[in-house]
Amino acid sequence: MHELPVTEKILDIIVSHAQRNNVQKVVSVNLRVGELSDLENEWIQHYFDYLAKDSVAEGAKLVIERVPVVMHCNGCGESFQVDVKAMKEIQCGNCDSKDYTLVSGKDYYIKDMEVI
Amino acid sequence: MDEVRLIEVKEDIRADNEKKADGLRSQLKAEKTLLMNLMSSPGAGKTTLLMKSIGMIKDEIKVGVMEADIDSKVDAEKMVAQGIPAIQLRTGGFCHLDANMVEQGLGAMDVKGLDLIIIENVGNLVCPAEFDTGAVLNAMLLSVPEGDDKPLKYPLMFSICDVLIVTKTDYLSLSDFDMEAVKERAKKLNSNIKIFEISAKSGDGLEAWTDWLKNEVLTFVK
Ligand SMILES: Nc1nc2c(ncn2[C@@H]2O[C@H](COP(=O)(O)OP(=O)(O)OP(=O)(O)O)[C@@H](O)[C@H]2O)c(=O)[nH]1
Numbered sequence: 001m002h003e004l005p006v007t008e009k010i011l012d013i014i015v016s017h018a019q020r021n022n023v024q025k026v027v028s029v030n031l032r033v034g035e036l037s038d039l040e041n042e043w044i045q046h047y048f049d050y051l052a053k054d055s056v057a058e059g060a061k062l063v064i065e066r067v068p069v070v071m072h073c074n075g076c077g078e079s080f081q082v083d084v085k086a087m088k089e090i091q092c093g094n095c096d097s098k099d100y101t102l103v104s105g106k107d108y109y110i111k112d113m114e115v116i
Numbered sequence: 117m118d119e120v121r122l123i124e125v126k127e128d129i130r131a132d133n134e135k136k137a138d139g140l141r142s143q144l145k146a147e148k149t150l151l152m153n154l155m156s157s158p159g160a161g162k163t164t165l166l167m168k169s170i171g172m173i174k175d176e177i178k179v180g181v182m183e184a185d186i187d188s189k190v191d192a193e194k195m196v197a198q199g200i201p202a203i204q205l206r207t208g209g210f211c212h213l214d215a216n217m218v219e220q221g222l223g224a225m226d227v228k229g230l231d232l233i234i235i236e237n238v239g240n241l242v243c244p245a246e247f248d249t250g251a252v253l254n255a256m257l258l259s260v261p262e263g264d265d266k267p268l269k270y271p272l273m274f275s276i277c278d279v280l281i282v283t284k285t286d287y288l289s290l291s292d293f294d295m296e297a298v299k300e301r302a303k304k305l306n307s308n309i310k311i312f313e314i315s316a317k318s319g320d321g322l323e324a325w326t327d328w329l330k331n332e333v334l335t336f337v338k
C-alpha cells in the first residue's frame with residue numbers, strides 16, 4: 001500500500017502537464033527513483049494502472065531508472081557513490097572520512113514523457 | 117497516425133512537500149518550538165515511550181503531542197488522559213504524514229506555549245521516511261521483537277533518522293536479537309546516528325534518552 005501516495009503524486013503531475021500541452025494520450029513516462037527508496041517498481045506500475053484508468057494517462061508505461069546513492073564528503077569535499085545493499089561501512093574513498101551528507105538517492109523525479 | 121512527441125516534465129514529486137516542510141521549520145524556529153518526528157513499525161511502542169518520557173521531562177519542558185493514525189483516536193485519548201496536550205490527525209487511509217497535514221495539526225495546537233512538539237507518525241517504516249514533515253529531529257523506534265535485520269530491509273529510514281531508540285530490551289533474553297549487529301548496521305548507513313537502548317516497561321535506559329532529549333530542546337529554544 002505504501003506505493004499508493006507516491007503514485008498518486010506522479011499521476012497528478014503527469015495529468016497537469018498533459019493538460020497544458022494538449023495531450024490526447026500519454027504513452028510512457030520516464031522517472032528517476034533513488035536507490036534508497038524501498039518502494040517497488042512493479043507495484044508503482046500496478047497502482048498507476050489502477051489510478052490512471054479513464055484518464056489521459058491510462059495505459060501509460062512507467063520507465064523507472066534507479067539513481068545511485070551519492071554522498072558529499074564533509075571532510076575533503078569530494079563526492080562518492082555508495083552501494084547501500086552491500087552494507088559496507090560508508091566512508092569517503094578519498095580521505096576515509098565518515099562525515100558525509102546525502103546528495104542523491106532519495107529522488108522521485110519525473111524527467112519527461114512520450115505523448116500523442 | 118499522430119506523432120509521438122516528448123514533453124519535458126522535470127519535477128520531483130516531493131518538491132511541494134519539501135518546500136512546505138522548510139517553511140514549517142523556519143516558522144517553528146522563530147517560535148522556539150522543537151518539532152520531533154517519531155517513527156516505527158506498528159506496535160513498536162511509540163505511545164508507551166512517549167507517555168513515560170513526557171512524564172519525566174514535563175516539569176522542565178512544555179510538551180505537546182500530535183498523534184497520527186489512519187483512522188482512530190485511541191493514542192491521543194491516552195495522552196490527554198495523562199494530562200498531556202495532544203491532538204489526533206486522521207490520515208484517512210494514508211500511511212504517513214506529510215508537511216501539509218502537520219501544518220493543519222499545528223494550526224489546532226497552542227504552538228506558542230510549547231517547547232517541544234512530538235509527532236507520533238503512522239506505524240510503518242517505508243512511507244514516513246519518504247516524506248519530510250518539517251521536523252528538525254527525526255527519531256525511530258525499533259523494538260527487539262521485530263528483529264535485528266531491519267536496517268538491511270529499510271535503509272532509507274535508518275539513513276534519515278538522527279536518533280535510533282532500540283526498545284523492549286526486556287525481551288533480549290528471550291530472543292536472538294543481536295544488539296551490536298543493529299548498531300553496526302545503523303552506523304554504516306548513518307555514521308551520525310545517536311543510539312539509545314531502552315525498555316519502556318522496566319524503565320531501563322529511559323533517563324539517558326530523556327536527558328539527551330531535554331538537552332536538545334533546551335539548546336534549540338535558547
Ligand atoms: N515488554 C515490553 N512491552 C512494551 C514496551 N513498550 C511498549 N510495550 C508494549 O507494546 C505494545 C504496543 O505499544 P504501543 O506503545 O501502543 O505501540 P505503538 O508503536 O504506539 O503502536 P501503534 O501506534 O499502534 O503503531 C503495548 O502492549 C505496550 O505495552 C517495552 O519496552 N517492553
Ligand SMILES: [Mg+2]
Nearest residue numbers: 162163191236
Ligand atoms: Mg501508538
Ligand SMILES: [Zn+2]
Nearest residue numbers: 073076092095
Ligand atoms: Zn573525503
